[in-house]
Amino acid sequence: MNYRYIALTGVIGAALWIAGALAERGAFRDETATETSAASAVAPNVTAFVGVRVFDGARAIPGANVIVADGRIAAMGPDAEVPKGARRVDGAGRTLLPGLIDAHTHVFGDALERALQFGVTTELDMFTDHRFATAMRREQEAGDVPTRADLRSAGTLVTAPGGHGTEYGVSIPTITSPEQAQAFVDARLAEGSDYIKIVYDDGSVYGLQWPTIDRETLAAVVEAAHARDRLALVHMGSQRAARDAIEAGADGLVHVFADSAPEPELVELIAKRRAFVIPTLSVNQSVTGVASGATLPEDAHVAPYLTATEIENLKRAFPTHRGSKARAAHAFDAVRRLNAAGVAILAGTDAPNPGTAHGASVHRELELLVEAGLTPIQALAAATAVPARIFALADRGRIAPGLRADLLLVDSDPTSNIAATRAIVGIWKGGVEVTRQKPSRATTDGGRRRVDARGRVSDFDDGTTRARFGLGWSASTDQMMGGTSTAEMKVVRGGARGTAHALEVIGTVRDGAQFPWAGAIFFPGGRPMEGVNLSAFTELRFWARGDGGTYLVMVFAERFGMVPVEVPFEAGVDWREHVIPFSTFQGLDGRGVRGILFSARPGPDRFAFQIDDVQFR
Ligand SMILES: [Zn+2]
Incomplete structure (x- = not known):
């Protein structure tokens, strides 16, 4: 019937996907942290993880001590001395990980608070309201925000009039020709975008028809982003579109192509160009009608911390359309081959799309990446050190002296059993322990919506x-x-x-x-x-x-x-x-x-x- 309304509410069903990346100044905010750590060694703000298995972003180190002082990692290793008076956290039988990074999300409302509840300390947003992102950034720059994940954001994405990304009921600028590319990109950077996310997708993979930018405009936008030293990230769904994006010089793909069995030459091309891929297997499943997150509310480690709204959404999938060519098996196959070819793979969930929830879904995505052939160590790196390197987040993503103490302590050993990331013992952001909350389930709105009581x-x-x-x-x-x-x-x-x-x-x-x-x-x-x-x-x-x-x-x-x-x-x-x-x-x-x-x-x-x-x- 009324196409306009179908499109507006398509938000719910046809949400999406997006991408992004960029750099923060690598400098540590508090240059004095290391110097003062000796003096503060007996102060109550020192925490020592004792005798813990550490995944440092690349490998597992058994029996280490990790000393945190003034929000930074002061020392790490089997011989690191535990300062007197430090708060001791027993690490026996446990593993300490860098705080997780979700490399593909859409951040609205309380998303960052929700993410932190599951050990995600940084979210890379791939399309949100740029004014919201600016407000979040301003607070982050003013000091630590210990109750929510940090944000980097693409802000407004780059798409054609009526193209993917315009269906959310929010009016955004659109682009129609290569000549507009530099001004368009510059306008996004003026709004604060950390990286540029480009939609190059005609919807045909899902049995839909979307207007999309042409190849020339795609190439011009990539060039315009590079002219300003920003990452150019491309949303696509097909191998053909992926090839166009990589040939145009895109730095990364923010989904993985799932329309056909992966062609070896395309995989080779991606590897040769050193592009990276954020597959978002969670939504690759969801677009085929399978609720990829449905097992999370059944996991005793996860369920108590989910809101009723999140549980509902985790059990949902995208509506499927006749003529859809998307197959989860193709996506898994592509990840397997890309990983084998040495392409950098990043964990991204595309939360809050159907089948996902901020925070919780990273644990599912890690499991799916392992199903797609990554080792548990590779999967953990995909959610820590790899996105930190690619998005130039120099102060996080690893456990090493001088870095932020964004940490996740779990029972058992996720470096051999990836599902162990869900057995969360504690979460620290900037050295501050996070209080985990069990939301009320009294109503379908959970504890989540804080509607003003007076309306x-x-x-x-x-x-x-x-x-x-x-x-x-x-x-x-x-x-x-x-x-x-x-x-x-x-x-x-x-x-x-x-x-x-x-x-x-x-x-x-x-x-x-x-x-x-x-x-x-x-x-x-x-x-x-x-x-x-x-x-x-x-x-x-x-x-x-x-x-x-x-x-x-x-x-x-x-x-x-x-x-x-x-x-x-x-x-x-x-x-x-x-x-x-x-x-x-x-x-x-x-x-x-x-x-x-x-x-x-x-x-x-x-x-x-x-x-x-x-x-x-
Ligand atoms: Zn997205």
Whole structure:
């Protein structure tokens, strides 16, 4: 039926994949750490892992002591002296690993907190809202963030109008020609992207049809990234697309091709060009209709730490489509051959796509990599030292003096049995032990969604588009469906009832798209279009003013399937409050709300409206 809505909610089913990489300045933040470690040796901030098997990023070292002081590894080895007064952690029968790095994720909401709960201390994001990434980066640069994983991010990905990555309901810029490449890449770097992720995928592998950039544009974007010393990472699904990407000089592939049995010449080419591969076997399974994460909630080491929402998602797979050529066996075969050819393999989960969860899924991905022929040691390196080297994260990924004390202590020996990474004894980030929490399972929303108890969403009075819960606000237009409508969103002075600020949306809704729209959308969940239980409330309230036009508030909810329900409202010169009972939206009971879009309707002129004090009551 309504293709636009199918595409919008495709978020849920057709989420995705992405990639990325880049460098941080290698310098250690605290140059004095080593010097002061002697003085602080008797201080309570020294931790000593005693008599532990160490996987240092490359090999297993039995019976070692690892001394942590001031957030750094001060000493490591069988003879490392345990300072007096140090907190001693018994290592007998246990293995100490570098904190894990998930090299392919999409970070929204509380993803980084959730990842850390499973020993993932760094996430490499392959497409998220660049403003969110910037906020995370700013906090990281200001000091250690001991309750969540660190983030590196591709920010906005590079894709064609209507291409993969535009289906999330979030309006993003797109590219159509090689001439735009350098300016496009520079705009991403100005937004803070650590590396450039490029979508080169027409969907045919999955039995879908997506617009995609052409080969010339792909090559130009790779060149533009390299001109700025950034990694160029390519999302693709087929061997043909992989060959184009590698021939264009791409540094890495952020999935593995799964459309046919791997061709030896392609494997050779990837090895020769020293490209790396983040296979994301977890989603390679999920796109074939197999819920790759379904075994995690059955694992007694993992289950108590999963939220109900995560468990649901781990048991899901992507919807499959007629004509899909994707086969998990091809993906496993490709990883086996690439690894044998010496290609660097990185562990990435593509969380939170169907069949995955941030953090927990790395442990599943490691298991799948071993199934695909990596030794347990190689698999562990794929989630530690290898991504650290490739993404130039010089201060992490290994256990060695001077590096960050991002550590994972597990029972038994994952260097011989990979599943042992799940038997977590303790997690340390920057030397600070992480408190693991067992989320409540009382409701399907678990302990995960922190919906503001009073239902307040945004009053914009802090001058930002932030919301009190959920992902906040994004501009949304039909450009993702090939339309040409535009919307710009900003916080302006002069809110309703004399308050400081309001959200202004200006744009044009042009006929041309099959279903034209432009406006601003609020996502109440931790990722775009994630359903949230708002049944504690019965109505939506907001203030609006504008150019006198009639606008629409559209609710996306699980029970409506693909089609949102819309209610019109007027935006006149003066501020006016609108109170819309949930029941007006076809009897909505507040459960499974995915998004609320304030949109203009098609018209010849530019529209302008403001909203303020949005809340549920
Ligand atoms: Zn992805």
